[in-house]
Amino acid sequence: MKKSILLFAVALGILTSCDPIKEEKGLTPYTVTSSEIENAVKITQADANGNAAADGNYFSYTTSPDLNVTIFNLLADGSENILARGLSGSFVIKPKRGSDPNQKFWIRVVGSDNKPVDVEKTVNVYVQQELDPEMRLLASDAYGKKIWKWDTSITGAFWGNMGYCGGAGSEVGISGNGQWWGMTSDEDFAGQLQHSHDGAYHGEGLNAWMEFTDEGIATCYNENGESYMSAPFTVTEYNPDAEWRKGLLNTTAILWPYEINSNGNIPGVYEIVYLTADKMTLVYPDGGAFDSLGGWGEATFWHFCSTSDVEGMAVGYGKTATKDWTWDYDGTNTVWGNMGYCGGAGSEVGINHNGQWWGVTNEEEFMGQLNHTNTGAANGDESMDAYFTLSNEGTIVRHAGDGSVINSGTFEIDPTVANEWKVANLNTTAGTILFPFEINSGGNMPTSFEMVYLTANKMCLVYPDGGDFSTNGSWGEATYWHFKAK
Numbered sequence: 001m002k003k004s005i006l007l008f009a010v011a012l013g014i015l016t017s018c019d020p021i022k023e024e025k026g027l028t029p030y031t032v033t034s035s036e037i038e039n040a041v042k043i044t045q046a047d048a049n050g051n052a053a054a055d056g057n058y059f060s061y062t063t064s065p066d067l068n069v070t071i072f073n074l075l076a077d078g079s080e081n082i083l084a085r086g087l088s089g090s091f092v093i094k095p096k097r098g099s100d101p102n103q104k105f106w107i108r109v110v111g112s113d114n115k116p117v118d119v120e121k122t123v124n125v126y127v128q129q130e131l132d133p134e135m136r137l138l139a140s141d142a143y144g145k146k147i148w149k150w151d152t153s154i155t156g157a158f159w160g161n162m163g164y165c166g167g168a169g170s171e172v173g174i175s176g177n178g179q180w181w182g183m184t185s186d187e188d189f190a191g192q193l194q195h196s197h198d199g200a201y202h203g204e205g206l207n208a209w210m211e212f213t214d215e216g217i218a219t220c221y222n223e224n225g226e227s228y229m230s231a232p233f234t235v236t237e238y239n240p241d242a243e244w245r246k247g248l249l250n251t252t253a254i255l256w257p258y259e260i261n262s263n264g265n266i267p268g269v270y271e272i273v274y275l276t277a278d279k280m281t282l283v284y285p286d287g288g289a290f291d292s293l294g295g296w297g298e299a300t301f302w303h304f305c306s307t308s309d310v311e312g313m314a315v316g317y318g319k320t321a322t323k324d325w326t327w328d329y330d331g332t333n334t335v336w337g338n339m340g341y342c343g344g345a346g347s348e349v350g351i352n353h354n355g356q357w358w359g360v361t362n363e364e365e366f367m368g369q370l371n372h373t374n375t376g377a378a379n380g381d382e383s384m385d386a387y388f389t390l391s392n393e394g395t396i397v398r399h400a401g402d403g404s405v406i407n408s409g410t411f412e413i414d415p416t417v418a419n420e421w422k423v424a425n426l427n428t429t430a431g432t433i434l435f436p437f438e439i440n441s442g443g444n445m446p447t448s449f450e451m452v453y454l455t456a457n458k459m460c461l462v463y464p465d466g467g468d469f470s471t472n473g474s475w476g477e478a479t480y481w482h483f484k485a486k
Helices: 020-025 034-040 133-139 167-175 188-189 310-315 348-354 361-367
Strands: 005-006 031-033 042-048 058-063 069-075 080-086 090-091 104-109 116-124 145-150 158-163 179-183 209-213 217-221 225-234 234-238 247-250 269-276 279-283 298-305 324-326 336-340 358-362 387-390 395-399 406-414 424-428 448-452 458-464 477-485
Touching: 020 269, 034 042, 034 116, 042 116, 058 069, 080 090, 133 145, 133 209, 133 234, 133 269, 167 279, 179 298, 310 324, 310 387, 310 406, 310 448, 348 448, 348 458, 358 477
Parallel strands: none
Antiparallel strands: 005 031, 042 058, 058 090, 069 080, 069 104, 104 116, 145 209, 145 298, 158 179, 158 298, 209 217, 217 225, 234 247, 247 269, 269 279, 279 298, 324 387, 324 477, 336 358, 336 477, 387 395, 395 406, 406 424, 424 448, 448 458, 458 477
């Protein structure tokens, strides 16, 4: 460690009226050693509630004799991050999840010659290795943040009032159970400004969104992409198995955060009655009367959806998570076939089979299409009970209808290519999705598929003739696959 001369009369005299070292040394320069800094600075470590904890993230310090210190740690790029300054104070060391719990910081004193003396400290702090289940759903496990938008798929309404009906909260989230009235369009906002706190529209329309991060910050963006509101968020009383309320979302930053017919009340706490990787429904009873559940009094609802957490929807959450995908079989709609490489919104292909030319709907029809395979023989995944499994470890396994393994390999999801047409590319070992053959190709098994539609329950893949992805919109031949969560 470097040593430097510290003139306490100048460096510390302006900060304290009582300075023993100043009285003893006067104007004579004084050299401070690292051991003197060690002896002068006392640090205590605690948890979020202020209780002493050997792995706490919260620190306070005092100095005796008075010593003006700077406490800092280092960012990933090596630059200094100031944690605290002064004779006493507090600071927090809360590393990102998965970090080393042994964290370093430094105590610095700058002497009268303007040279620093640094003392290095290492502490053990609590580091979250995995997100809590509710945070995975709200903020994404893979990406650390998640975009939520208005969901108009629930009876068309995304905010409004309802009877505080009780029963299964999922019925509110899925079918809009109990709804009385709701906003369905951008135009509706102009007629409902009396419900806001200031009577003004801030651009919270259908093109607005909110971002939840794994650090517990919610930020709202208007339709122009401008941030207009941000606040911390937490989830309390989380119980995914509860019939009505899965938990409480505590925050002041959600889209159009107003209780209906309340003159602009922002509750700050909302019941989470439905929460999946791609759907969230919040409810707030009149005046916050949560004990009146089932009384059919007035309540406010919010419906949100998300398409940004691709890996969460496709694979699930947790290091050992797996998810099975089978044919989206309903006896009517096709599950594999050819289409025009139509471009536009890929969701229209996934939902409405836009661009479809021809396809098979069941196992019997698959058995008549073995000329498209690489061997001309059945493999067992022509069955509507066949499935493939994606794991968070990056493996993919193709199963026949009886559960036996046909093939296995690895996969990768690339969401960086997302646009109106697709949400990601699915890159796999050849032959690992169900009936993995490009149509009319002599059995070619692609290794990269466009994921044009994905929810927690549905997946649609597309592969253009010869893998020519540059021809999107040309209406050349392409192959499609429709899957659903098993």
